[in-house]
Amino acid sequence: MLEIEHLSLAVPSREGALPAVSDVSLSVARGRVLGLVGESGCGKSLTAQTVLRLGEYQGIERTGGTVRVDGEDVFAMDEPALRRLRGGRVSMVFQEPMTALNPVFSIGDQITEVIRLHLDVSDAQAKARAASLLASVGLSEPERLMRQYPGELSGGMRQRVLIAMAMSGEPDYIIADEPTTALDVSVQARIMDLLRALQREKGLGMLLVTHDFGLVAELADEVAVMYAGQIVESGPVEDIFDHPAHPYTRALMACRPEVAEPGRPLPAIPGQVPAPGRWPEGCRFAPRCAHAGSACERPVPERAWTSPNGSGHWACCVRVEELS
Numbered sequence: 001m002l003e004i005e006h007l008s009l010a011v012p013s014r015e016g017a018l019p020a021v022s023d024v025s026l027s028v029a030r031g032r033v034l035g036l037v038g039e040s041g042c043g044k045s046l047t048a049q050t051v052l053r054l055g056e057y058q059g060i061e062r063t064g065g066t067v068r069v070d071g072e073d074v075f076a077m078d079e080p081a082l083r084r085l086r087g088g089r090v091s092m093v094f095q096e097p098m099t100a101l102n103p104v105f106s107i108g109d110q111i112t113e114v115i116r117l118h119l120d121v122s123d124a125q126a127k128a129r130a131a132s133l134l135a136s137v138g139l140s141e142p143e144r145l146m147r148q149y150p151g152e153l154s155g156g157m158r159q160r161v162l163i164a165m166a167m168s169g170e171p172d173y174i175i176a177d178e179p180t181t182a183l184d185v186s187v188q189a190r191i192m193d194l195l196r197a198l199q200r201e202k203g204l205g206m207l208l209v210t211h212d213f214g215l216v217a218e219l220a221d222e223v224a225v226m227y228a229g230q231i232v233e234s235g236p237v238e239d240i241f242d243h244p245a246h247p248y249t250r251a252l253m254a255c256r257p258e259v260a261e262p263g264r265p266l267p268a269i270p271g272q273v274p275a276p277g278r279w280p281e282g283c284r285f286a287p288r289c290a291h292a293g294s295a296c297e298r299p300v301p302e303r304a305w306t307s308p309n310g311s312g313h314w315a316c317c318v319r320v321e322e323l324s
Contacts, residue, residue, distance in 0.1 A: 002028040002051065002090065002173045002205055007065035009046055009055065011276055017061055018277030021046055022229045023302070024065070028205040030172055035208045035220035035237070037252065041273040043229040044209045045095075048175050051207070052086050053077075069173070088118040091166035093195075095178035097158035101150040107134075108146025111165050118169035133164040137194055156187035160194070167198060173205040180215070192218060213256055217241060225249045228274050228284035231302070235313030245305055245315035247323065248285045283317070291323055 004026045010017035021043040028034045036044050049055050051067055053074060067074040069089055077085065086092075094100040102110060111130040115121060121129065127146070134142035137160040150158055159179065166174055176195060180188035196219055199206050208219055216223055216237060223240045225233040225248065233246040244250045251269045253259070260266050271288040274280070283300045286292040295318050305320035307313035 003068045005066050008063045010061045010063050012059040020276040028207050030205045031203045033206040033220045035216035035223045038226035039273050042226045044226050045177050048177050048209045087114050088169045090173045091171040092175045093162050093166050093179045095181045097162050103150050114168045137164045175207045177209045228279050233315040236311050239311050239313040245320045246317045247289045247291050
């Protein structure tokens, strides 16, 4: 189990540290996929990167909570243990492959470095494994590709290289942070098919960070919806799609192009996500919510509503029963 418990994070600013993630709890079991959904600026990527303590290099401060991988506290790890964790037990696929790959090293050098770091193999074995991994993600002529540099590849090819690198250390969990954002639609579909196949074949746990409910419907077992640094709804993917409870979840789902009326503008949620540290006192979505009332001006308990079917579906909203 990969577990995030009551995580709170603060980001640096001219005004000092500002809260950006607030009391977030998530868990991903091996062989299961959790979709973390929300608009840009909600704190999804900050939360995901904290699993590998990557935010520390950007001055992100953990102000509360823990992260555990199979029961081991990530924040108690020393540097050697962290190096074994990153790319070994937990791998990450970033949303922009051009910045995730080093432009001055060949593809082969970058993949074999990861393999040698996490597996006890020779140089020749590492190169053979790298070529095999590149072939497994659908890249032809892997031996030639290993001699090339990131700038010589298309966006879809670079993303496949990142996925091959993520698999190279034989991880138990993968964090996929908006893995198709920079790609065109046809390439997006192929990348998601690849991730789905690898996840099922290897029995990986996956945290899929996205704003696309379509990807969640295809890949996820559970869904957590994030808004303004907190989880506002969580539950099995079928429950969320069939009976979305929080007004924010409903609004996000109404914005999907596939449910829009032909010939009419796409629906949009008015306003924008409040900046870190500028959250409303009560429900954080209330200023943008068409259903907000006086009860929403007070702080809302995390599980203000819980589904009576016992599925674990809950929402951070006091008006669910009225709106259903």
